[in-house]
Structure formats: structure tokens, C-alpha cells
Amino acid sequence: xxxxxxxxxxxxxxxxxxxxxxxxxxxxxxxxxxxxxxxxxxxxxxxxxxxxxxxxxxxxxxxxxxxxxxxxxxxxxxxxxxxxxxxxxxxxxxxxxxxxxxxxxxxxxxxxxxxxxxxxxxxxxxxxxxxxxxxxxxxxxxxxxxxxxxxxxxxxxxxxxxxxxxxxxxxxxxxxxxxxxxxxxxxx
Numbered sequence: 001x002x003x004x005x006x007x008x009x010x011x012x013x014x015x016x017x018x019x020x021x022x023x024x025x026x027x028x029x030x031x032x033x034x035x036x037x038x039x040x041x042x043x044x045x046x047x048x049x050x051x052x053x054x055x056x057x058x059x060x061x062x063x064x065x066x067x068x069x070x071x072x073x074x075x076x077x078x079x080x081x082x083x084x085x086x087x088x089x090x091x092x093x094x095x096x097x098x099x100x101x102x103x104x105x106x107x108x109x110x111x112x113x114x115x116x117x118x119x120x121x122x123x124x125x126x127x128x129x130x131x132x133x134x135x136x137x138x139x140x141x142x143x144x145x146x147x148x149x150x151x152x153x154x155x156x157x158x159x160x161x162x163x164x165x166x167x168x169x170x171x172x173x174x175x176x177x178x179x180x181x182x183x184x185x186x187x188x
Contacts, residue, residue, distance in 0.1 A: 003168050004036045007036070007038040008030070008035070009021045009024065009030070012035075013040075013041050016039075016040075020035065020044075029172070031083065032172050033163065034048075043163070047156060047159055050152065050155070051156050054152045054153055058145060059115075059153075061091050062088060065091060066101050066115065067153045069085060069088065070120050070123070071161065073101065074120050075123065075165075078164075079175075080160055080161055081178070082180050085102060086174065096108060097109065104120075119153075119154065123154050
């Protein structure tokens with residue numbers, strides 16, 4: 001049971017209404033997590049703005065989704081793993097890549113594996129990945145700008161993961177097929 005309301009464009013706080021309306025037009029529906037974050041127009045606006053800004057980065061759409069799944073598995077967020085697994089599928093990410101990230105298995109693509117391992121390290125170690133972790137990521141073909149894009153994605157996704165942990169927003173029907181539980185994650 002959700003601890004918070006899931007607002008609509010009609011009953012959300014006034015400053016959240018246009019944000020939810022824009023989100024609904026963009027996605028075809030308003031995901032429950034954002035309908036819940038709408039309780040705070042400032043939090044909703046900040047979350048959406050940071051995510052939109054990071055969409056302009058140099059990581060591909062699929063790379064961004066894999067990062068978001070990795071962060072969400074690291075944080076144990078059932079909602080966000082399901083949502084981003086669904087979105088990755090819509091972007092035609094190879095299913096074996098999504099499954100590997102969801103289960104913390106190595107990815108068959110070395111460069112993407114380096115991305116996911118670096119993301120997990122940033123999330124788990126709160127940014128303190130050390131010189132070797134940074135060198136490994138850069139050595140896989142990523143750039144210093146992409147280091148900071150990963151940090152931004154870890155930040156926005158952690159905000160959303162924590163919001164879900166506190167609010168328990170129900171999983172949308174659109175994401176049910178990708179339902180995930182932390183027990184699916186292999187612990188190294």
C-alpha cells in the first residue's frame with residue numbers, strides 16, 4: 001500500500017499540474033512514482049529537469065537505461081528496475097543485457113560491462129571508486145564527461161529510488177511484465 005497519494009493533473013498541487021501534464025503527453029501516462037513525487041512541486045521539477053538535462057549527454061539512450069537499472073538494483077528499488085527494464089526493451093536493448101544488469105551478472109559486451117560496473121561502484125561507494133575504477137572506465141572507451149554523466153544519473157536515480165522507498169508508489173500496469181525483486185540480484 002502506498003504511503004502517499006498518486007496525484008493527477010487535476011488534483012496535484014498547482015505547481016505540479018503542468019509538470020504532470022507534460023509528462024503524461026510525453027509518455028502517454030503519468031507513472032505512479034512521478035504522480036507521488038508531485039506532492040512536492042520542487043522535488044518533481046528538480047527530478048524531471050536533471051533527468052531531461054542528462055538526456056542531452058553523450059551516453060546513448062540504451063546506456064542511460066542500463067545505468068538507471070544498475071543504480072536501481074544497487075539501491076533495491078523494485079519500481080525503477082521494472083520501469084527502466086521496460087523502457088530499455090522499448091528502445092530495443094538486447095534482452096540479455098537487461099537481464100545481466102537486473103541480476104548483477106557480467107554483461108557480454110565489455111564496454112557496457114565496464115559502464116555498469118563503474119555505475120555500481122559509484123552508487124555503492126558514494127563516488128569513491130578510486131584511481132583504478134576510474135582508469136578502468138576510461139580505458140573501456142568512455143570519457144571524463146561521461147564519468148560526470150554517470151554521476152548525474154546515479155544522483156537523479158537515487159533520488160527517485162529513495163522517493164519510492166519512502167512512498168511505496170504502486171507499480172504501474174505498463175511495468176508489470178518487468179517486475180523485479182532484490183532477490184533476483186546475484187550477490188558477489
